[in-house]
Amino acid sequence: MNLREAFEYQADTCTRLGSPFMGKLLTILSANWPTDSALGRKFAAFEGDIGPAGHSLPLRLAGGLHALVLNRASPELAALYPPHDASESALRDAVVAALSRHEAFLLDWTDSAPQTNEVRRSAALIAGAHVAVQQFDLPIHLSELGASGGLNLMWDHFALEIEGTRFGAQTPVLTLTPEWAGPLPPSARPRVASRAGVDLNPLDPAQGEDLLRLTAYLWPDQPQRQVLTRAAASVATVPVVRGDAIDWLSRRLPSAPERHLHLIQNTVAWQYFPKSARDRGRAMIEAAGARATAHRPLAWLSMESDGDTTGKAGAALVLRFWPGDVTLDLGRADFHGRWINWTHG
Incomplete structure (x- = not known):
């Protein structure tokens, strides 16, 4: 176009x-x-x-x-x-x-691509993590590709509330209430033991100029998104590494600790990677998955466009895990996390 x-x-x-x-x-x-x-x-x-x-x-x-x-x-x-x-x-x-x-x-x-770091996407991450730890009841070693300011790395500090049922932190810094359709996520409780993220242009929410970039991409007639972003920024204490996501992942995959679930996550970031990087990254994750064991499992949780960018069908929620190379289609979510159509259960 x-x-x-x-x-x-x-x-x-x-x-x-x-x-x-x-x-x-x-x-x-x-x-x-x-x-x-x-x-x-x-x-x-x-x-x-x-x-x-x-x-x-x-x-x-x-x-x-x-x-x-x-x-x-x-x-x-x-x-x-x-x-x-x-x-x-x-x-x-x-x-x-x-x-x-x-x-x-x-x-x-305009030298840099948009970096919304939309916090409401954490609703899908919380629900997806509940499914992942239902499969592997282990502490989570969390890795985010395209983490921007690292706000969605902190989803275990947030709560997801669905029709009066709460998932996530007991004393959350913010509560997400998307319009939810479908069964509830499993009740298993994720425990994040360690976390890190990578971005070509990482932002530090504690810095004024970086917080400006994060909030400027929130649409002016949606002030509640500003409130949620600033609340999430108050607990975003993990610096995001500057670098190529796939190069970073190639070093992080072998270092994942035993008796932890290594959970890779990405939300509306994969599309910005060059095709060659996406192909390499997928092959790398699959190879690591082939080496995964019950004591050192691997999971990949994604919320990404699968071709429809009209806002009608939203992003596909997919969880893939190893050993076993199982793919679960969890449903679909609005790109900004306003609604989730959950199909897993």
């Missing part, structure tokens, strides 16, 4: 995911994009998929504009962003002006 189509596609997706403001903003960008500018030329030079399943250029730019609001660099934009209800014409004029006035900032900001 071309850039105009990418903006329009993302606008429709955001609207379907409950953000009419983002739908309006991205529609404005589609119709008023400054092709003859440094920003326009930069975006035109991207190759491959520029939409949500690839470089995600529309969300990069929308995140940069939101950052200008959050860091108070653009009071003109802030006066028109939620909770204010601005007219489309007023928002258009302010956005067009911001693209020019803050071009240097936006050029730098």
Whole structure:
């Protein structure tokens, strides 16, 4: 798709995911994009998929504009962003002006892919971990690929509540309440003994600039996501390693301790890895799985797009574990964790 189509596609997706403001903003960008500018030329030079399943250029730019609001660099934009209800014409004029006035900032900001570190995805991780430890009642050695700021590495500090039934921490820093369909997860209790994550561009939630990047990608008309992210940041004490995820995993797999379940997790990150890296990573995990034993098992929990990025069908929840090379289709989840259609049980 071309850039105009990418903006329009993302606008429709955001609207379907409950953000009419983002739908309006991205529609404005589609119709008023400054092709003859440094920003326009930069975006035109991207190759491959520029939409949500690839470089995600529309969300990069929308995140940069939101950052200008959050860091108070653009009071003109802030006066028109939620909770204010601005007219489309007023928002258009302010956005067009911001693209020019803050071009240097936006050029730098859009060098990196979006990093939402959406905390509500931990609802699926909590449920999936309950299934994993039902298979192997062992402490968890946790590894996250594409961990961003490490917020979802801390899912054992959160609670998942389904129709009055609570799973997870007894005194959680936050409670996740997705719309749930299907049977309940098993009651087995995961115990995380150690954890680590990797990201090409790791963020430290304790640092102001990094927390700005994490929160800027949360959509302006969904303030509850800001509340959850800041709560999760308060317990995110595990530094995320900077590096290539597959290279990091090649070193971490052999070091997994005995009498622990090595649980690998990734949520809406796998798609950003090059195909060669995905192929290598899958082969590496399968090879490690072939060596797994009952005293040193391996599990891979993923919440990833399987081709549908419209927001209707969500991401596939899959748990694969060894020994035995068993694959469980756990169900599907909204990309932002608003709902989970659970089929395992």
